[in-house]
Amino acid sequence: xxxxxxxxxxTKGGGSPRSHRPLITKRNIPYLLILPALLGFVAxxxxxxxxxxxxxxxxxxxxxxxxxxxxxxxxxxNDPLFWTALWNTALILVVQVPIMLLLALVLALGLNSPLLRxxxxxxxxxxxxxxxxxxAYGVMFSVILSKDSGLLNWVLGIFGVDAIDWLGSPFWARIxxxxxxxxxxxxxxxxxxxxxxQSIPKELYEAAMVDGAGAVRxxxxxxxxxxxxxxxxxxxxSTIGTLQLFDEPFVITGGGPDNSTLTISxxxxxxxxxxxxxxxxxAIAYALTLIVAGFGLLQLKLTGGKK
Amino acid sequence: xxxxxxTFVLAAVFALCVGPFYWLAMAATHANxxxxxxxxxxxPGDQLGANTAxxxxxxxxxxxxxxxxFVAVVQTSIAIVVALLxxxxxxxxxFRGRNAFFVLLLSTLVIPGxxxxxPIFEMMNDLDLIDSFPALILPNLTVPFGIFLMRQSLLxxxxxxLDAARVDGAxxxxxxxxxxxxxxxxxxxxxxxxxxxxxxxxxxxxxxxLRTPEMFTLPVALATLQAQARTDFGQVMVGTAISxxxxxxxxxxxxxxxxxGLLAGATKG
Numbered sequence: 186x187x188x189x190x191x192x193x194x195x196t197k198g199g200g201s202p203r204s205h206r207p208l209i210t211k212r213n214i215p216y217l218l219i220l221p222a223l224l225g226f227v228a229x230x231x232x233x234x235x236x237x238x239x240x241x242x243x244x245x246x247x248x249x250x251x252x253x254x255x256x257x258x259x260x261x262x263n264d265p266l267f268w269t270a271l272w273n274t275a276l277i278l279v280v281q282v283p284i285m286l287l288l289a290l291v292l293a294l295g296l297n298s299p300l301l302r303x304x305x306x307x308x309x310x311x312x313x314x315x316x317x318x319x320x321a322y323g324v325m326f327s328v329i330l331s332k333d334s335g336l337l338n339w340v341l342g343i344f345g346v347d348a349i350d351w352l353g354s355p356f357w358a359r360i361x362x363x364x365x366x367x368x369x370x371x372x373x374x375x376x377x378x379x380x381x382x383q384s385i386p387k388e389l390y391e392a393a394m395v396d397g398a399g400a401v402r403x404x405x406x407x408x409x410x411x412x413x414x415x416x417x418x419x420x421x422x423s424t425i426g427t428l429q430l431f432d433e434p435f436v437i438t439g440g441g442p443d444n445s446t447l448t449i450s451x452x453x454x455x456x457x458x459x460x461x462x463x464x465x466x467x468a469i470a471y472a473l474t475l476i477v478a479g480f481g482l483l484q485l486k487l488t489g490g491k492k
Numbered sequence: 493x494x495x496x497x498x499t500f501v502l503a504a505v506f507a508l509c510v511g512p513f514y515w516l517a518m519a520a521t522h523a524n525x526x527x528x529x530x531x532x533x534x535x536p537g538d539q540l541g542a543n544t545a546x547x548x549x550x551x552x553x554x555x556x557x558x559x560x561x562f563v564a565v566v567q568t569s570i571a572i573v574v575a576l577l578x579x580x581x582x583x584x585x586x587f588r589g590r591n592a593f594f595v596l597l598l599s600t601l602v603i604p605g606x607x608x609x610x611p612i613f614e615m616m617n618d619l620d621l622i623d624s625f626p627a628l629i630l631p632n633l634t635v636p637f638g639i640f641l642m643r644q645s646l647l648x649x650x651x652x653x654l655d656a657a658r659v660d661g662a663x664x665x666x667x668x669x670x671x672x673x674x675x676x677x678x679x680x681x682x683x684x685x686x687x688x689x690x691x692x693x694x695x696x697x698x699x700x701x702l703r704t705p706e707m708f709t710l711p712v713a714l715a716t717l718q719a720q721a722r723t724d725f726g727q728v729m730v731g732t733a734i735s736x737x738x739x740x741x742x743x744x745x746x747x748x749x750x751x752x753g754l755l756a757g758a759t760k761g
Contacts, residue, residue, distance in 0.1 A: 214664045215585035222578035225634025230600045233611035300495035310506035316739040318693030320711035321732045334528040429604045453606045470607040
């Protein structure tokens with residue numbers, strides 16, 4: 186008892202004059218504030234990014250890991266399945282992103298129209314799909330798309346369309362992924378555009394109307410330029426997101442049939458966590474990074490957008 | 493007249509968006525055989541209780557929901573604090589390495605998640621954390637987007653407000669807690685909702701990091717159940733509906749925060 190007390194007293198008095206200084210000073214406060222974020226960044230972003238680059242130059246794992254130089258990348262370039270995955274991802278990207286963003290813009294213009302009644306309700310409904318988890322909506326779509334008893338074929342049947350084998354044919358499976366993605370993300374982008382439209386100063390339109398500009402002219406001369414940063418951002422975000430597409434093909438099609446919906450991320454996952462070929466999977470990951478970074482830079486260049 | 497045409501079109505889009513949810517809710521109340529009957533069911537059945545009981549039996553619904561909620565709440569709470577502190581430092585203090593770190597942080601936004609996943613898996617394996625909640629939570633506590641959002645919003649708070657509190661003798665943490673947090677409440681709520689949504693729905697990493705069904709989060713449990721041959725879809729539909737429910741409720745209650753969070757992320761890029 187006495188012992189503990191003296192020990193406590195000793196640590197408290199703590200011997201050194203330093204303990205009189207407050208723990209938090211004006212000088213060190215920013216570093217203290219940043220510290221948790223920095224630790225997380227170093228451990229789970231910076232280190233893994235560098236480690237993955239090293240792993241991509243090796244084969245095997247743990248003690249059996251050996252350095253093989255660029256072997257994994259050579260294998261990648263000669264791997265027809267990787268090219269298939271790249272082609273599928275590119276195809277989905279080129280078809281889906283423009284359709285979705287165009288629909289979202291039209292939807293946002295409609296939602297923003299002063300003629301519209303019950304705006305809040307429609308906006309709510311349009312946004313709802315993006316709230317569903319990727320797995321939940323994937324599971325939902327795998328049933329909705331079923332050939333003989335799915336909701337979609339039933340609805341199409343009303344219009345006299347024959348049952349489509351959505352998940353059984355390579356062509357339709359890709360379309361199915363595009364439909365699922367479009368359903369899920371269009372409303373999200375529309376709500377972003379809508380908010381952008383609402384932040385355009387009304388005076389601009391009023392001045393244009395005074396000058397006699399018609400609706401089309403106003404759209405191209407005011408709406409599009411004012412919306413530009415947001416348009417650019419959604420293009421970049423959707424592109425990056427689609428290049429990394431994983432959950433939807435994993436849950437809805439499993440990458441099939443015939444690898445027609447195998448994406449780069451799905452191929453990465455299969456090599457890494459089905460075959461535990463970490464070196465090769467890391468090489469795929471870095472190839473994907475290059476593609477994503479390349480696209481990002483290209484889009485920034487093309488649009489001349491500022492950061 | 494024109495207004496009605498527009499409203500009609502929007503109503504049709506609304507039906508496309510919301511229809512599947514209605515169908516899902518109805519499917520959850522029917523038996524497997526009825527879900528796969530020739531015409532979809534647009535009226536409620538009487539199998540909701542039976543489906544839910546089956547789901548509880550096959551994945552341990554209550555337990556899995558508890559796992560998901562626990563991970564999402566802990567992860568979101570810590571990540572918000574981390575982001576607020578870091579954002580505050582970036583917005584309101586001068587310190588060495590500030591700009592370099594900020595740029596590095598943002599540049600990770602364009603690096604695909606797939607890159608970090610293998611080293612983090614090996615790290616968790618070495619630390620013997622695979623199949624544990626820390627394995628899920630730890631990698632997600634520093635969220636670059638969240639820090640960015642906090643910094644942008646904090647830049648809008650006038651320095652005079654903070655200085656006034658400092659002159660009154662308030663310490664830095666007190667300034668943060670008494671002056672900054674109250675002003676930031678809407679943005680904090682928006683970020684909270686955004687992070688919770690991400691954590692609640694997260695799939696790839698939990699799929700890799702978890703092994704035993706007792707540890708599964710709802711998305712992993714659902715995907716595993718769906719992948720089984722001869723899956724009974726009545727129970728899958730109940731699980732799917734339950735996993736979407738919290739988001740719907742959060743959104744209905746916090747619509748403003750949702751949209752402002754979305755915008756803060758979008759307009760300031």
